[in-house]
Amino acid sequence: MPLEYNLAGLNAISFDKGCYVGQELVARTHHRGVIRKRLLPLKFVDDGGKEVEQKVAPGSEVINAESGKKAGTVTAALGCRGLGLLRLEEAFKGFSRLAIQGQEDVKVQAIRPEWWPSDWFMEPQEQIAAA
Numbered sequence: 001m002p003l004e005y006n007l008a009g010l011n012a013i014s015f016d017k018g019c020y021v022g023q024e025l026v027a028r029t030h031h032r033g034v035i036r037k038r039l040l041p042l043k044f045v046d047d048g049g050k051e052v053e054q055k056v057a058p059g060s061e062v063i064n065a066e067s068g069k070k071a072g073t074v075t076a077a078l079g080c081r082g083l084g085l086l087r088l089e090e091a092f093k094g095f096s097r098l099a100i101q102g103q104e105d106v107k108v109q110a111i112r113p114e115w116w117p118s119d120w121f122m123e124p125q126e127q128i129a130a131a
Contacts, residue, residue: 006083041111044100047128051080052106058082061101062108064090064115071098086110 042062044052054095060074062084072086091110098108 037085037090038091039075040084040086041113042074042077042084042118043109043111044077044080044082045105045107045109046105053079055084055103055106056100060103062086062098063101064093064097065099065107066097066105070101073099084108084110 044056046052056074058074058076058078060077062071062074063069064071069090071090074082074084076083076102078126087100092112100106100108
């Protein structure tokens with residue numbers, strides 16, 4: 001979905017004009033304001049916080065190391081950096097909670113881009129109240 005890939009934040013989607021496949025779903029989701037997953041920049045580190053190089057491949061699953069619950073998927077990786085489609089509720093709970101499945105020694109840090117609007121971090125109940 002285009003909203004999960006931050007296209008609204010980049011002004012790549014017009015909600016005022018045009019006609020495209022999936023427009024109704026995208027507009028409805030945008031106006032409800034509940035997007036559970038987003039494409040995020042990632043950093044791969046070891047238990048000591050040191051960056052690890054070339055240990056993560058695209059397609060690797062990101063899990064919450066404490067619960068074992070899937071948090072998302074790495075979509076691209078190069079060196080110690082990457083991109084991943086992660087559930088926001090898991091991505092920003094705290095350092096060292098996220099790890100690569102099968103490589104629990106590789107921790108994943110989700111990075112919040114500076115240009116992101118602050119309302120992307122509100123809880124669903126707060127978003128409904130703000131609307």
